[in-house]
Amino acid sequence: MAESIPAEHVADHGEHHEHHEMSFLEKYVFPLDHKMIAMQYMFTGMAMGVIGGLFAYVFRMQLAFPGMDVPGWGQVTPADYNSLVTNHGSIMIFWVAMPVLIAAFGNYLIPLMIGADDMVFPKINRLSYQVFLLSAIIILASFFVEGGAFGGAWTSYPPLSSKPQYSLTPLGSSMWITAVALEFVAFLLGGINFITTAMNSRAPGMKLWDIPMVVWMIVIASILFMASVGPLLAGGVMLFFDQQLGTAFFDPDRGGDPILWQHLFWFFGHPEVYVVLLPAVGIVAEVITVFSRKKLFAYKTVLYTAIGTGVLSFTVWAHHQFIAGIDPRMANVFTVTTLLISVPIAEMMFVYIATLYGGSITLPTPMLWALAFIFEFLIGGITGIFLGASGEDIYMHDTYFVLAHFHYTFYPIAIIGTFAGFTYWFPKMFGKMMDETLGKAHFWLTVIPFNVIFLPLFVLGAAGQHRRIYDFTNYPQLAQPWMQDLRVLATVALCVMLGAQLIFFYNIFKSLRSGKPAGKNPWNAATLEWTAASPPPHGNWPEGLPNCYRGPYEYSVPGRDKDYWPQNEPA
Amino acid sequence: MILNYLGPSASTYAGQIDFLFDVIFVLVGIPFLIASGLFFYFILRFKKKDGQPGMYITGEEHEYKKWIHRAHVPILVFDVVIVVIAVNVWYTIKQDLPEQESTIRVVAQQWAWTFEHPGPDNVLGTADDIPTVNELRVAKDTLYHFKLESLDVLHNFSVPAFRLKQDAIPGRVITGWFEPTQEGEFDIQCAEICGIGHGLMPARIVIESKEQHAAWVAENSPLSLAAHVPAGPTSPVAKP
Numbered sequence: 001m002a003e004s005i006p007a008e009h010v011a012d013h014g015e016h017h018e019h020h021e022m023s024f025l026e027k028y029v030f031p032l033d034h035k036m037i038a039m040q041y042m043f044t045g046m047a048m049g050v051i052g053g054l055f056a057y058v059f060r061m062q063l064a065f066p067g068m069d070v071p072g073w074g075q076v077t078p079a080d081y082n083s084l085v086t087n088h089g090s091i092m093i094f095w096v097a098m099p100v101l102i103a104a105f106g107n108y109l110i111p112l113m114i115g116a117d118d119m120v121f122p123k124i125n126r127l128s129y130q131v132f133l134l135s136a137i138i139i140l141a142s143f144f145v146e147g148g149a150f151g152g153a154w155t156s157y158p159p160l161s162s163k164p165q166y167s168l169t170p171l172g173s174s175m176w177i178t179a180v181a182l183e184f185v186a187f188l189l190g191g192i193n194f195i196t197t198a199m200n201s202r203a204p205g206m207k208l209w210d211i212p213m214v215v216w217m218i219v220i221a222s223i224l225f226m227a228s229v230g231p232l233l234a235g236g237v238m239l240f241f242d243q244q245l246g247t248a249f250f251d252p253d254r255g256g257d258p259i260l261w262q263h264l265f266w267f268f269g270h271p272e273v274y275v276v277l278l279p280a281v282g283i284v285a286e287v288i289t290v291f292s293r294k295k296l297f298a299y300k301t302v303l304y305t306a307i308g309t310g311v312l313s314f315t316v317w318a319h320h321q322f323i324a325g326i327d328p329r330m331a332n333v334f335t336v337t338t339l340l341i342s343v344p345i346a347e348m349m350f351v352y353i354a355t356l357y358g359g360s361i362t363l364p365t366p367m368l369w370a371l372a373f374i375f376e377f378l379i380g381g382i383t384g385i386f387l388g389a390s391g392e393d394i395y396m397h398d399t400y401f402v403l404a405h406f407h408y409t410f411y412p413i414a415i416i417g418t419f420a421g422f423t424y425w426f427p428k429m430f431g432k433m434m435d436e437t438l439g440k441a442h443f444w445l446t447v448i449p450f451n452v453i454f455l456p457l458f459v460l461g462a463a464g465q466h467r468r469i470y471d472f473t474n475y476p477q478l479a480q481p482w483m484q485d486l487r488v489l490a491t492v493a494l495c496v497m498l499g500a501q502l503i504f505f506y507n508i509f510k511s512l513r514s515g516k517p518a519g520k521n522p523w524n525a526a527t528l529e530w531t532a533a534s535p536p537p538h539g540n541w542p543e544g545l546p547n548c549y550r551g552p553y554e555y556s557v558p559g560r561d562k563d564y565w566p567q568n569e570p571a
Numbered sequence: 572m573i574l575n576y577l578g579p580s581a582s583t584y585a586g587q588i589d590f591l592f593d594v595i596f597v598l599v600g601i602p603f604l605i606a607s608g609l610f611f612y613f614i615l616r617f618k619k620k621d622g623q624p625g626m627y628i629t630g631e632e633h634e635y636k637k638w639i640h641r642a643h644v645p646i647l648v649f650d651v652v653i654v655v656i657a658v659n660v661w662y663t664i665k666q667d668l669p670e671q672e673s674t675i676r677v678v679a680q681q682w683a684w685t686f687e688h689p690g691p692d693n694v695l696g697t698a699d700d701i702p703t704v705n706e707l708r709v710a711k712d713t714l715y716h717f718k719l720e721s722l723d724v725l726h727n728f729s730v731p732a733f734r735l736k737q738d739a740i741p742g743r744v745i746t747g748w749f750e751p752t753q754e755g756e757f758d759i760q761c762a763e764i765c766g767i768g769h770g771l772m773p774a775r776i777v778i779e780s781k782e783q784h785a786a787w788v789a790e791n792s793p794l795s796l797a798a799h800v801p802a803g804p805t806s807p808v809a810k811p
Contacts, residue, residue: 078768079767081770082766082767082769151766151767152764152766157725157763157764158724159723159724159725159741160724160764160765160766166723166724166766167766168766168767252742252743253741253742258725258740258741259740292617292625293619293624293625294625294626295627295628295629295630296630297628297635297639298629298630298631298636298639299629299630300631301630301639323665323727323737324725324738324740325737325743325745328661328666331661331665332658332661332662335654335657335658335661336654339653339654340650342646342650343643343646343647343650346602346643346646347642347643350606350638350639351630351639353606353609353610354630354635354638354639355630356610356613356614356617357617357626357628357635358617358625358626358628359613359617359626360617360619360620360623360624360625361613361614361617361618361619362619363618371610371614374610375607375610378606378607382599382600382602382603385595385599385653386592386595386596386599389595389656389657390661390665391587391588391591391656391657391658391659391660391661392588392591392592392657392660394588394660394661394665394734395574395588395731395734395735395736397736397762398727398729398736398762398763399762459577462573462574462577462592463577463578463731464577464578464731464732464760466729466760466761466762467762467764468764468769469760469769469770470769470770471770474770474771474773475758475760476756476758477578477579477731477732477757477758478758555625555627556624556625556627557627558627563624
């Protein structure tokens with residue numbers, strides 16, 4: 001119903017009228033417009049990404065040069081080290097990958113790609129960002145309270161996390177779990193909006209199979225998130241009670257069970273990987289179809305593999321707990337379900353590679369990012385097989401092999417996927433083209449160092465180096481010179497990669513000031529967002545919402561002059 | 572092959588884990604090389620050329636889609652091979668508990684390890700037990716059971732040279748086994764974050780011949796110490 005009523009007339013928009021000039025506060029601080037909320041999420045997420053990256057800089061310097069005065073931080077104490085790695089992980093997943101991939105792209109793209117003027121519930125949308133911002137402030141503030149920030153790893157296993165006398169961070173642990181819980185509330189609110197909007201506000205004529213893949217992926221991801229987050233929120237409340245009220249849900253001395261938390265955490269934690277993966281593969285689908293001028297290979301297959309992966313992801317969580325003291329017979333079941341995931345994920349990757357077949361491929365910056373996603377994620381996928389195989393996990397568990405593996409999945413998702421989407425939709429968001437030379441320099445200086453950081457860590461992990469240990473010189477087998485050389489190599493590459501992000505921010509700044517005007521459709525893409533003005537005004541299509549006549553990927557259709565066939569063009 | 576090259580392999584089952592690693596390496600390496608080869612080939616082969624539009628392929632056509640479906644056959648076969656070997660290795664190390672020749676107790680706490688070795692009577696829990704801190708002494712070619720406990724938070728008893736890892740959980744005693752096959756001195760790491768000192772609880776495992784070990788036991792048992800050196804320390808606490 002909302003698609004036929006301009007935004008200004010929706011009852012929710014009571015505060016402002018269509019002729020009323022919005023104040024700065026209304027427009028930028030408390031907006032109801034989905035695009036502005038998306039930008040809030042995007043830039044908050046990027047700011048948190050910079051903070052998380054700088055955390056990595058501090059602890060990697062400590063690993064490469066133990067005991068040094070890290071420029072900008074000073075001596076890294078064991079307590080510092082633990083809280084930095086803990087919050088690096090938490091921030092990168094909960095405050096970077098989630099807000100940017102789901103909330104920012106979801107908010108920006110869903111209404112524009114399905115031809116709606118806004119989200120169905122703009123005020124819930126605004127509330128979602130405000131709760132999210134509060135959670136981000138709490139997690140950052142935890143660094144400044146007595147005892148410092150929580151340092152019990154992003155998995156927060158009790159009793160370490162539940163008892164202050166063990167963690168030594170009486171406030172930090174509670175702030176951590178509070179921030180995480182609030183962040184989940186924010187995404188529950190956002191998820192309601194994404195699913196409702198995509199199901200109810202589509203342009204007239206847009207059938208389920210005409211929805212662009214990225215919208216589908218964000219909807220499926222939101223459903224996965226909603227279905228998996230409940231147990232962890234309950235666990236979070238129990239953990240908070242254990243910390244602050246002295247309950248004993250996870251305290252073995254008083255009848256609790258620490259392993260219970262692990263089940264609750266990973267029942268959410270594993271689907272969470274696919275919650276952030278799916279929007280990224282959706283973005284990649286949009287980008288590779290446009291720049292290879294090809295229809296997405298087997299649209300429905302991609303959709304079914306996404307749903308299949310999502311369903312399977314609920315059955316694999318205990319592969320994180322093989323050696324945690326669960327009944328050893330359970331490991332056999334979870335090994336089978338885990339390896340089964342390789343089938344739909346491999347199918348998805350093959351479909352993307354098949355989409356390139358027979359294309360007319362150009363390689364502008366967004367396409368480079370999208371292709372890099374496919375290649376790097378392949379490495380992340382295959383290295384997961386080592387860990388999913390229970391027998392091998394006995395040795396590999398909690399080593400740097402695990403760390404390198406999940407960075408090869410999360411980095412393509414959260415960083416490469418984000419850059420693919422951001423550079424692709426930048427002309428729509430701001431009406432200016434980005435600088436290609438700077439964009440390509442940024443691409444190569446990000447992707448090559450990424451591999452130089454994490455390939456050596458596979459080797460170190462296979463050699464038995466464990467995670468979360470702040471100084472390896474205490475371990476004769478890990479203090480060998482060749483290992484230290486690899487650590488230094490990884491740290492140097494990290495510094496190069498972090499430095500290269502300055503190019504990205506300079507590119508945004510420069511392109512906003514003096515970029516070439518983009519026009520409505522600079523990439524000759526067929527989806528609906530490219531029929532709106534760049535940037536789209538409040539209400540997206542003031543001239544009237546578009547109709548939809550065909551699927552989203554009609555490129556190089558035989559017998560037509562143009563090599564793309566916009567979704568809104570009548571036959 | 573690969574793991575053995577990177578670090579010592581010193582237990583009866585380490586070779587099995589190393590073999591499994593090689594198998595997985597080959598079985599995921601082949602699909603990876605094919606997929607990434609095709610990926611780069613397509614990018615180069617189908618670069619934009621003037622006057623040559625992209626092909627219109629929906630991907631639903633049988634002649635194209637069959638390639639995607641056929642790829643499932645080798646992947647499923649590879650998965651089955653990996654599962655069979657992995658479960659077999661898992662069963663050997665974690666589910667099966669072969670008859671022990673000796674038993675030790677491993678107690679983890681923030682942030683140290685205490686190891687209790689049976690004395691000359693080879694029975695744990697008697698007066699002649701030998702406790703040590705941060706140093707575990709075992710005999711080569713002897714099958715040990717370990718009883719793993721924790722006094723406070725989760726820890727993990729990890730001996731990379733054995734390819735062995737097991738979480739220690741407060742309130743539980745977890746039993747496992749190992750049999751050293753090589754003399755020498757190796758790292759014991761804590762592999763589960765356990766607080767500020769997590770990186771500072773390194774321990775060593777010393778593997779010696781049966782004769783050397785028997786001599787060490789005889790020499791260090793509290794009973795023999797009491798007999799010979801009445802004024803000395805009651806337990807030989809190793810340097811941390």
